[in-house]
Amino acid sequence: MPGLSHVTKMFSIVDCKITALTADPVGGTPVYASSSVDVPGIKSLAISGNMQSKTLRGDNTLLDTSAYIDGVTGAAEHALLSLDALAVMLGGTVTDSGTTPAQKSVWDLTNLSAPSYFKIEGVTPPNGSSLIGGDVHVVLHKVQLSKFPELGFAGDDYRIPKFEVSAVPLASNGKWLSITFNETAVAIP
Template sequence: MPGLSHATKLFSIVDCKITALTSDPAGGTATYAATSVDVPGIKSLAISGNMQSKTLRGDNTLLDTSSYIDGVTAAAEHALMSLDVLAVLLGGAVTDSGTTPSQKSVWGLTSTSAPAYFKIEGVTPPGGSSLIGGDVHVTLWKCQLSKFPELGFQGDDYRIPKFEVSAVPLASTGKWMDVTFNETAVAIP
C-alpha cells in the first residue's frame, strides 16, 4: 500500500488560528480553549529554529560535535487588526457596548495584562501543496509572544499588523510542533 509523499511544494497560506492553552500538566494532557480565534487576513506564517552546536577538541583535532534545538520561533503578518487576537496574545478581554449608531468594541492593555500560552496553526489552500485536493498544516503547540505586536497606523498606506512568538515544548508530551500533510484538505478547527 503506497503512502502519501513525504515531500511537497508550499504555496500561500489561507487560514491561521490561535487557541489559548488552558493547562499543560507534566505527564497529563494539554487542554485548550473551546474556541479558536481567527487571525484575519493572514498573509504569512514564518517558522524558524535556533540550534546550539558544541564541539569537542583534543589531541589537536576535532573529536566530536553535538547539536541541539535551543528554541523555535514564528512570525505572523495579517492584513486586519483583531481585538480578539490581541486578547489571546496579551491577555484581557474585548468589551462590546452601546447600540446603533453608538456601538463600541474595546480591548485594553492594563498593568495586569500578561502574555499567556497559546497554540498557533496555519494551513495552505488546497492548491498550495503537491497533494491535489490536499493541504499542509503547521502547528506550534505552546507559544508565547516574544515581542510586542506591531500595531498603529501608516500614512497613505495600509498598516500590516505583525507578531512574533517563541515556542516551547509541551510539558505534557514534549511536542514543539507538527507538520501535517493531508490527502484531503481539512479546515482548522
C-alpha cells in the first residue's frame, strides 16, 4: 500500500500558536504549558538555518569536507498585537482590571521580565498543501527571541508586529524542527 507523498506545495499560513516550554530534562520528555497562545492575524512564518563547513587540505589537494548545522532561526509577521503572546515571549503577566466602560488589560515589561523558551507552530490552510483536504504543520520545538519584537505605530497605515527567534535543540530528544504532512487537516492544539 503506497504511503503519503513526501512532496507537497506550501501555500499560505492560516494559524500560528506559541506555547511556553516549562521543562526540558536531558533524556526525559519536554513539558509545555497546558494551553497555547494564538499569534493573531499571522501573515508569515519563515524558517532558515546556518551551516558551517570545514575543509581538510593536505598534499596540495582537498582531502575532505564536513558540514554541520550551526543554528536555526525563524521570523514571524502578524497583523494583530497580542498581550498574551508578549507575556509568553518576554515574560510577565497580563493584568485585567475595571468594569465596563473602563476595563483595562495591561502587560508590563519590567526589570524582572525575561525572555523564556517556547514552541512555535504554524499551519497551512486545508488544501494549502498538495494533499486535498490536508495541511502542513511546521514546529520549532525550543526557541527564544533573538531580538526585541517590532512594536509601535505607523503613520496613516497599519503597524505589522514582527518577531525573530533562534532555535536550540531540545535537551530531552535533540529535536530542532519538525514538518508534518497531514492527509486530513488538523488544528494546532
